[in-house]
Amino acid sequence: MNQPVLTASSPAAPRRGLPQLVVPVMFSQRAYLLIALAISLVFGMIALPTGVLPRSYATPSEALLLCLNAVLIFEIQFWLHFLLRYRPSAVQRWFARQSLLVDRGLRALLTALLVTGYSLGRHYLDARLGIAFNQPSMPLLLTLAQIVSIVGLSCQLGIELVERSRYLAQEVETLKREQLQARYESLKQQLSPHFLFNSLSTLSGLIYDEPAAAERFVNEMAQVYRYLLRHGEQMAVPLHEELAFVRSYAYLLQMRFGEGLEVHVDLPPEVLDRPLPPLALQLLVENAVKHNTVSRRQPLAITISLASADQLRVCNPRYPRLSPEASSGTGLSNLTTRIRLLHQQRLLVEQTDHEFCVLLPLPASLS
Incomplete structure (x- = not known):
């Protein structure tokens, strides 16, 4: 199954020379x-x-x-x-x-x-x-x-x-x-039960063979759930905190997939304090893993970078699974709603035959 596509453009504000923001007729x-x-x-x-x-x-x-x-x-x-x-x-x-x-x-x-x-x-x-x-x-x-x-x-x-x-x-x-x-919906979808089950299975395999790696795995897993408890219900978090959470989350996935998964972050320091909805990046990473084949021969490389001065881009190559996981399709829809509530803007999805990208608004301050 392809990753769900939800395309939308940012609403234009009513300014001189631009089409007016038409208020629907409320009287019959x-x-x-x-x-x-x-x-x-x-x-x-x-x-x-x-x-x-x-x-x-x-x-x-x-x-x-x-x-x-x-x-x-x-x-x-x-x-x-x-x-x-x-x-x-x-x-x-x-x-x-x-x-x-x-x-x-x-x-x-x-x-x-x-x-x-x-x-x-x-x-x-x-x-x-x-x-x-x-x-x-x-x-x-x-x-x-x-x-x-x-x-x-x-x-x-x-x-x-x-x-x-x-x-x-x-x-x-x-x-x-x-x-x-x-x-x-955010509370329901913070982390899937499959993720916890897979993480515990990975941990059980590390305890006897690699005790040091198991200890770090537990610490990273604690960081993930600490973040969920602290920020799961907030409207916005600084980007640097979300990135720290995603790094811990990605580490747990990488211990499961090995060299088949890569997460690259290429962001300038001046944008790291900008607000975005909590779990936004985690959802996109999870979607990439859920809808694509992850293997050492064909690594899934997820890149987080700037698309413009006030827009974040999260991209991954498309390697569609032969047997796709069941998906409710509400993840991106829920994220779109949270972004609209936070920034009065919408996310934009760009998809080709070879790449899937999501563009997130990243303004300097809350709208």
Whole structure:
């Protein structure tokens, strides 16, 4: 069986010039339209006294017309945002690919043009129909149109802020559940019972033939389980402590496989204090041994090095076993979850016919 492949890329942060981090729509189309209608009616009720009270006389029809005009001028703005954000279309997908600055700027421009066009159309239509309202001057009309468009856009951004809050609350709950699940899985998979059984079998063969080697074997085994007790449930450990643990773990494996297994570490001193999840490297070493043939004629050489300034690479050649061990396939998945909780990034797997590599985020500090 090949080593399980789990590929993912790091999520891009919302920055200028890059696609925005799109928050999924949290309101249904019906709910959004009802919210928009309620907001429009509120502004219609606000516009009613401001349009009627300054006049010495206003008929019920005029009062109703003023209220409907205010409702309509906000409704057309919400319908524009509905089409651009809530109605699936090529235009909506295009807007989603733009940066946050471009998205907000274009929507503000379209809203201003729409409200200005409506206001001018309404102004000339009232004049043509002879509706005797106190018509403002053209500069004042254009100014009022921009104020109304700003108010409408602010209401829309408020709706999206509520959506973002609900989305983030759901994300927090999801991360909490994943964290609990990751810790549970980590406890279950710290070291397989097969490893303990094989280690004890190796030790029994050393006790009489090589007492000195048996003593070191016991010391290294104690280091492995001491590390598990001390760091097994922590979120992060310094890289140098994980490497010390992996060296002890690899020694126990090498006493079993002899020259068939090699572990090479090539890391600069300045990265040794950086954090990563405990047992991350041990899991990758264990996976390499589990899924590949280990023999003296064809040594399995595992290399731990830097892929970039903030990325760790663990590679091994691929020598697939003829009779693969049973595997649940949850090891890399569990490690991915722990890395996402720790660094808000994902591991990346690179696999060819001859090599299997896992790239782990190794930032200078916790995110």
